[in-house]
Amino acid sequence: MIEKSPHDLAREAEFVAFRAGGLEFCINIMSVREIRGWTPATAIPRAPSYIRGVINLRGVVLPIVDLGVRLGLPGTEPTARHVIIVAQVGERAAGLLVDSVSDILSVEDTSIQATPDVASNLARTFVRGVIAMDGRMISVITLDNVLPAMELEAA
């Protein structure tokens, strides 16, 4: 690490890597509040398909987003082995239902590549870049649009 300039250090960030819908993704560790096992959620009426419902997180009503479905990938029936990543999304908190959490990556900004052009529209909304590492392809995603907008959706 000695050869790194402070400039490089400032650009290094940590990411939590996980699998959802059969692919690998990661999010900035600063937005992750906790990681917990799957518990059955209560459905919300008229919610979009990617909203699994809400769970009770120590007295807080927390919406659960099936991240695979949200990203346009096939969804899975959650089991006890599935994982919920509790993340901060702007002012709100949300639980992200994923298949499994793999590891924590320390990544320099420079090693994040731009999203390839082939990506679908949906992917472009969420994928900020791609990390190629040890033969893995990990998409860096942003959570900004993961929850439905606060305003009432047009009827």
Added chain:
Amino acid sequence: MDPMAEIRLTFFQECEEQLTALENGLLGMQEGSADSELVNAVFRAVHSIKGGAGAFKLNTLVSFAHVFETALDKVRSGSIVPDADAMKLFLRAADALSDLVSASRDGAVLDTAPYAAIEEEFDALLGGAGGAAEDDDFQSLDFQPVTTAFSGEDAAPEATTAPARSSFLIRFRPLRELFAKANDPLALFRELTRLGRLQAQCDIKNLPFLDTMEPEDSYLSWELRLESDCDIAAVKEVFDFVDGDCDLSIEVGLPAQPAVMAAAPEASGPPPRIVQDGQADVAVPPPSVAPLPAPAEAEAAAQPKASARTAVQPTIRVDLDRVDRLINLVGELVINQAMLTQRVLHSSHVRDREVTSSLEELERLTREIQESVMAIRAQPVRPLFQRMSRIVREVADATGKDVRLRTEGEATEVDKTVVELLADPLTHMIRNAVDHGLETPEQRIAAGKAPEGTVRLAAAHRSGRVIIEVSDDGAGINRPRVLQKAIANGLVPPDSQLNDSEIDNLLFLPGFSTAQSISNISGRGVGMDVVKRSIQALGGRISIASSPGQGSTFTLSLPLTLAVLDGIVVTVDEQTFVIPLTAIVETVKHEQSRIHHVGEHSFVLRVRDVLVPLIDVGAELGVRPPANQVRSGVAILIETANGSRSALLVDNIQDQRQVVIKSLETNYKRVDGIAAATILGDGRVAMILDVDALVGLRHHDWSSTEIPFAKAS
């Protein structure tokens, strides 16, 4: 925060309290209560504000408070009789003082003109009451020095010829608390000299030797003889500020009879003992003037305030965040306790009697803690009502109407948030009541009523809810005009046949009040849709009763708290929902013969010969597809805020219980048909139905835009 700013903050907080006490007292006086205690309370409030303001060099505030205080002092001494006009001036001065305090707090630039105008009116009032207005400012205490003799020496007798009416024997022994509160007996004696001629004698027999003397203790007592033409109440007033901090007995006796110091100051019963004394007589009294009072009377006089004043409970100021945190934690505790109970009882191993009874005890305790914690947030509606009295005065002035506000049940306690969120709708309703509800004095006289209109504001607890009524004795709602207006605005079809209550409810329609000519209507409608919306946002309901020529009454029914709600737990397609109990009228027997198919996916249920729409909750919420066959289940008859009835079809009813309201919006968003979420005993989240919105969803009428419960964490 720097210490000075903190003290300043405390001062302004206390100002709020003093202003409340001031307005309270003035309103009491206006009601005709001639209690000198009330006048004193008013005086003290202004005096305290002046004192504090002086410390912060808030000169405008000090000088205005001073003029106000001077006038009040005249009332106190009886040289001004507070008639209706004077009371109006006092109330306006109180409003002005409140504005001044706010302006001083915010450091706003003051327009002094209105205050100067009120000061002038005070001057006129004082001038009219005899110009010999004494200035009782701190710096200019006007008194005759009195020798507080330590050896039986008395004040130099004055060669006055005016005979005093009566004489008071005052035994006064300050306790150490009196000194601890920075009061000084000397100041009290000076005050007494303003009432008449005073002789003071100090008793030093309790004074210990220097080596055993506790410097902060009180050892002295005084026997004071006062000759004055004032009554005993005026004498008692002098000791107002030290009430409770001294042993005090006041006896009315024959004037200037030499009296010896009683050995025990607490001897309250007997009339003054007449014994010889070495002192020089002052003025020889006419022998027949003052008869000896009966012992009982003397005793009553000896304990001047003990019974008259209600004991002030000690209070502390607590940061609201701390209280809310506590409430949240207790909410968690309640849920956890319920989960624990359910788990223990459902696990097959434990069927121990002792465990069961311990769990019950735990539940009882948890409930009690929850109730006590909720009570911390409960506040009387009094301050809210007091704000309304100002609104009434302002609107009455603006409209040239003569209005009296009567308030009832000010001590009724409601959750702080409810009180706060009630201010705006209530202001609106009070304004409407004065502006549109009441007639002008001329119209009232023509209708054979008293020229002064009355607006009544009452609060009461009724079956777990708070009922607030705003009523006026005005002309009542002009229904033909309201209907005409609604038709003109296209709110109802021109050929509508509406009954009285339906017409009254038109006032709550948005769009009813948009017309500019509303103020000409003798009915109401200014922004009532907004009022209704905010009341519903609080989980409350509003209703109207009106009779022509006699006035209208608006009744608000509100929950005591926003944190919990009573509801019934129902199942719909294996999902659990909660229906608020307040909306439920009854559960109805669900028989095929009572159900009529009236169109695609539409059914009505006959309830005692009345047909109500039958709403399949599951289909309405999109939990399951709508069916053309009626499902089996239970029908729950509900009433929406606008009084219409519907039946909700659910699969079955599980339970009736109190649930903690949790916001769905904090982390998600608003959902149509859902008021909020809650956490049930098994730790799972359940949705609380918004019945008004559910019914509205079907009809797509205006009520579908309602906002459900206010955010609760």
